[in-house]
Amino acid sequence: MSGLLADAWVRIAGRMRAEVGDVEYRTWLQQIVLGPVDGDEVTLMLPTRFLRDWVRSQYGDRLSTLWNQEIPAIRRVELQVMRAGDAVVAPAVAMDNLPESRPEVAPTPVAATRASSMSDRPLLDRGADTRADLAAPLDTRFTFDTFIVGKPNEFAYACARRVAEKPSSVGFNPLFLYGGVGLGKTHLMHAIGAELLRRGGISVAYMSAEKFMYRFIAAIRSQSTVEFKDHLRSVDVLMIDDLQFLIGKDNTQEEFFHTFNALVDAGRQIVVSADKSPSDLSGLEDRLRTRLGCGMVADIHATTFELRISILEAKATASGVAVPGKVLEFLAHKITTNVRELEGALNRLIAHANLFGRPITLESTQDVLHDILKAHDRRVTIEEIQRKVSEHWNIRLTDMSSARRARAVARPRQVAMYLAKQLTSRSLPEIGRKFGNRDHTTVMHAVSRVQELMERDAAFAEDVELLRRMLES
């Protein structure tokens, strides 16, 4: 039964994804864990109360209907907050593990290939000779206009713009974009596609390396490799996302290599993205790596605090919901690695504010994003905080846990407790223990005292803020 349930759940999750779109699925539904069935009721579990309430109010009815269609004996869906020890029938279904939710082949030729949701399927637009089987939408939100440029990505952005304006320019073919997860590679590729489409008269194919492989395998199975190759080799611009997927897939690499050569030799543009530079993609064949590195290689670096703030400001403005600067700064401090996560956190705050009609505050942010923030807390330890604070005020590290009450020692100790509360997910008693076995009420007092002082004394507030930044960087 559990295999049957798990299979049904994957289909339902795929259906929901198709209905709500990738971003909404990732933000709200991807964390659902499948629990057991009891009588006519299936249990779905979520990590926080907020997520549970939101999913219940927004998707509860639809989930019940889909479950009932899959397994008629199921009539109700029970949404629960997950607790340790709850029985799990199937883990959360990450988007990449879902079946393709839209039809592979567009039913009719599509001339304008813009649609509202993201897809890995390639697109092709060349007026009259647009072919239906290569037509697919780009994510209309991923344009150059919505891409926020800062020091870490300005070079990649400039290269992408150049390719969109003048494909196949000398020195820019292939364009190889690389960088860590969620830093905007796909966004830039879609932006190139959108710009080329806007200008018109050029055919563009975009697909992930994974999709490239599946299509290639499907073509082999249906004995249509010649058509597959011809199709790909007829485009003016070919974009392949997440090339690292081809590592270890030797036959697909070989096919890609030939397609690549045929296109470049014919003066067509190739754009490729990956998580590493060509020279670091050690599982790729040498000759392919060499060719990939022959054009323009552009690195998207990790975001800076300033870039994260600019991205958040732009997204908050676009949403039309007032998000205080302090909240944006807090998020930019806390979520530092991945723009996708940063965006997801902001979306959740905005949805919460809309749902309950309450303004966004620092307190509500900490509450609503509890699970995300906890995951980002782990990096700073109380010991590090104690060390930095002692160095800053030039006191002995042992005074963090000593009984000395002189202000010169007691104040830094209070600041360290305050920072421990802000920057880690430790409870008040746990923090107290690390400071010479002090009681949790002492920590509570320290936190409110530091807050009070920060409000009254700008120089002191600046000191504390500086320490916080140092600890987080």
Ligand SMILES: Nc1ncnc2c1ncn2[C@@H]1O[C@H](COP(=O)(O)OP(=O)(O)OP(=O)(O)O)[C@@H](O)[C@H]1O
């Ligand atoms: N500079 C930026 N300005 C605006 N939005 C951005 C920027 N960088 C990333 N994003 C947003 O962050 C999200 C993740 O970006 P994207 O999917 O392009 O990342 P990626 O580098 O392709 O990630 P992956 O390695 O997972 O494929 C997208 O919603 C994108 O719009």
